[in-house]
Amino acid sequence: xxxxxxxxxxxxxxxxxxNTKQPYIRTVRWRSxxxxxxxxxxxxxxxxxxxxxxxxxRRLRHYEVAASTLVAVLLAVAVTVALDAAVATxxxxxxVIATGSIADVVAGxxxxxxxxxxxxxxxxxxxxxxxxxTCVIPYGRMQYVEVTAGPFERACGLATVQMHTAAAASDAxxxxxxxxxxxxxxxxxxxxxxxxxxxx
Amino acid sequence: xxxxxxxxxxxxxSSAQSRAVAGLEGDWQRLHPLSPLVRAxxxxxxxVALLLIPTxxxxxxxxxxxxxxxxxxxxVFVLGVITWLVTRWRVEGGVLRVDSGLIRRTxxxxxxxxxxxxxxxxxxxxxxxxxxxxxxxLASGSGKAGRLAYLSNAEAxxxxxxxxxxxxxxxxxxPAPPEQTLxxxxxxxLFASILLSGSGLVLELVIVVLVVLAVVAPxxxxxAISAGAAGLFGLAITLFRRFxxxxxxxxxxxxxxxxxxxxxxxxSAETIPMGRIQAxxxxxxxxxxxxxxxxxxxxxxxxxxRGRQDRNQSKAARALLPVGSRDQAAFLLARVFxxxxxxxxxxxxxxxxxxxxxxxxxSGATNxxxxxxxxxxxxxxxDWVPLAKVQSIRxxxxxIQRRLQLSSIHLDTAGRRVHAVLRDRDRTEARKLxxxxxxxxxxxxxx
Numbered sequence: 001x002x003x004x005x006x007x008x009x010x011x012x013x014x015x016x017x018x019n020t021k022q023p024y025i026r027t028v029r030w031r032s033x034x035x036x037x038x039x040x041x042x043x044x045x046x047x048x049x050x051x052x053x054x055x056x057x058r059r060l061r062h063y064e065v066a067a068s069t070l071v072a073v074l075l076a077v078a079v080t081v082a083l084d085a086a087v088a089t090x091x092x093x094x095x096v097i098a099t100g101s102i103a104d105v106v107a108g109x110x111x112x113x114x115x116x117x118x119x120x121x122x123x124x125x126x127x128x129x130x131x132x133x134t135c136v137i138p139y140g141r142m143q144y145v146e147v148t149a150g151p152f153e154r155a156c157g158l159a160t161v162q163m164h165t166a167a168a169a170s171d172a173x174x175x176x177x178x179x180x181x182x183x184x185x186x187x188x189x190x191x192x193x194x195x196x197x198x199x200x
Numbered sequence: 201x202x203x204x205x206x207x208x209x210x211x212x213x214s215s216a217q218s219r220a221v222a223g224l225e226g227d228w229q230r231l232h233p234l235s236p237l238v239r240a241x242x243x244x245x246x247x248v249a250l251l252l253i254p255t256x257x258x259x260x261x262x263x264x265x266x267x268x269x270x271x272x273x274x275x276v277f278v279l280g281v282i283t284w285l286v287t288r289w290r291v292e293g294g295v296l297r298v299d300s301g302l303i304r305r306t307x308x309x310x311x312x313x314x315x316x317x318x319x320x321x322x323x324x325x326x327x328x329x330x331x332x333x334x335x336x337x338l339a340s341g342s343g344k345a346g347r348l349a350y351l352s353n354a355e356a357x358x359x360x361x362x363x364x365x366x367x368x369x370x371x372x373x374x375p376a377p378p379e380q381t382l383x384x385x386x387x388x389x390l391f392a393s394i395l396l397s398g399s400g401l402v403l404e405l406v407i408v409v410l411v412v413l414a415v416v417a418p419x420x421x422x423x424a425i426s427a428g429a430a431g432l433f434g435l436a437i438t439l440f441r442r443f444x445x446x447x448x449x450x451x452x453x454x455x456x457x458x459x460x461x462x463x464x465x466x467x468s469a470e471t472i473p474m475g476r477i478q479a480x481x482x483x484x485x486x487x488x489x490x491x492x493x494x495x496x497x498x499x500x501x502x503x504x505x506r507g508r509q510d511r512n513q514s515k516a517a518r519a520l521l522p523v524g525s526r527d528q529a530a531f532l533l534a535r536v537f538x539x540x541x542x543x544x545x546x547x548x549x550x551x552x553x554x555x556x557x558x559x560x561x562x563s564g565a566t567n568x569x570x571x572x573x574x575x576x577x578x579x580x581x582x583d584w585v586p587l588a589k590v591q592s593i594r595x596x597x598x599x600i601q602r603r604l605q606l607s608s609i610h611l612d613t614a615g616r617r618v619h620a621v622l623r624d625r626d627r628t629e630a631r632k633l634x635x636x637x638x639x640x641x642x643x644x645x646x647x
């Protein structure tokens with residue numbers, strides 16, 4: 001495996017009072033979404049030179065799981081109260097919260113499993129916990145790069161970068177990149193793709 | 201239409217041929233006047249069939265519904281005529297231009313230098329009227345195809361030959377390159393093979409059940425037929441389409457690629473450039489094993505069909521050999537791919553736990569230029585993929601595979617049906633291969 005291309009050091013916006021010596025992921029975790037937009041986090045730093053999605057993706061998944069758990073709890077309470085069964089209410093609420101916790105842990109592991117490396121001639125993307133997939137796409141095979149950001153991703157300043165080849169099965173999606181990192185990756189991939197483009 | 205100042209076409213050409221020549225010289229040309237009829241043909245046949253089939257029960261209101269059908273037919277026909285009136289083509293400055301549309305005008309341009317192949321397709325009705333459709337395939341990655349539907353046979357032949365000559369930078373009147381016939385398939389064997397194929401066997405089983413029912417319990421028979429009629433009809437259509445597509449298939453080798461001609465009702469002639477071939481697949485169904493038959497398919501690069509492209513375009517895997525012996529398949533394969541890996545290696549025995557049904561057929565090998573894999577549960581499927589055509593490589597490890605220390609490697613190509621999977625290999629070996637394959641693919645491409 002070739003060494004990853006050198007990258008610029010992380011830019012940290014110091015307007016937020018956070019101690020960079022501490023793993024600020026912890027300190028920022030429970031701050032508001034507004035705060036997390038201000039922080040410029042480094043996406044590199046995984047083991048083995050893998051770049052990982054932003055920790056904000058982890059937080060976004062937290063919120064998603066929390067929101068759906070909340071909805072499920074409200075539904076469970078509404079149904080069981082309508083049936084007038086107090087014990088059932090308690091059991092349902094505990095069950096839903098337990099499921100939500102497990103889902104949260106699974107979502108966190110899945111976020112941590114994502115990773116990508118820009119190598120000299122190709123992009124390497126890995127993902128998955130149960131089903132682990134690693135995908136190599138030569139830059140020359142790339143047809144176009146797609147950057148998408150849903151409303152919640154946008155609120156967190158995140159974007160998803162996806163590389164498309166002529167093969168439908170190619171699976172190179174990198175979610176949860178900070179918007180400027182996504183833009184950088186898009187431009188980088190596009191220019192590399194132009195240099196080494198080849199026909200079918 | 202024709203410009204009086206234009207040079208007269210050389211003598212000895214029929215009027216249709218001279219129309220093609222005029223179009224090549226830059227005069228706007230219309231398609232064949234019968235085009236709307238042939239295009240509406242399929243729908244018209246369906247509507248006529250609807251008119252003829254008695255609806256059963258009372259015929260009250262049948263007249264008005266017949267009138268409605270006829271009205272639909274007339275509207276379709278009028279729209280067809282308008283489409284014909286506004287569709288024109290010509291060659292201007294090395295670009296084939298096709299204008300169409302009344303309200304939403306579209307103007308398509310096909311640079312002659314990018315033309316990769318021109319296919320001729322003649323549906324049944326088109327053959328009755330002596331017209332043909334030209335499909336112009338460009339070499340660009342988009343896989344865009346232009347259609348000229350329909351031209352008269354003479355016009356289509358002239359235009360096809362001259363466009364191809366122009367696209368190769370040769371004089372317009374250069375004859376087509378000589379070709380060498382590689383293989384033909386006897387219709388009887390094709391028919392037998394389709395009867396023995398998976399859906400063929402299903403159809404036969406259903407028919408046998410229906411016959412038995414007719415003898416044993418005629419009361420249930422009518423209900424069973426009416427319930428299963430649509431499915432049965434669909435199945436029969438599918439089988440017929442396959443029979444039609446592969447009927448009298450002639451594969452010939454020429455300098456510009458493989459020439460494939462086939463068809464019973466709808467005939468087609470297409471060219472598959474060698475460089476366009478993404479993968480080759482050999483299928484040996486269980487029921488064919490007794491005869492030692494196999495089917496060889498070729499997968500070419502194509503995009504998902506969108507818009508006006510019809511379904512013939514979307515069937516990307518084309519049979520090179522609908523049915524034939526292993527020797528015939530090996531002969532064809534050697535014509536397309538050289539230096540294939542000979543020895544195939546089976547996965548470790550513990551893979552039996554992960555793929556109990558597939559295990560006996562699993563094997564794979566790679567060399568500097570090709571990857572070959574076999575798999576399949578009931579039928580054995582062998583895939584050959586040139587490493588030069590690989591778009592991306594994926595390493596997959598599922599939970600069971602992880603426990604058994606196994607991994608699969610997928611080699612994705614731009615083809616739509618075939619992609620090679622080195623399934624359930626030893627993990628260490630697979631990871632080593634996964635590390636090497638990108639470089640091997642790069643070297644294969646640079647050759």
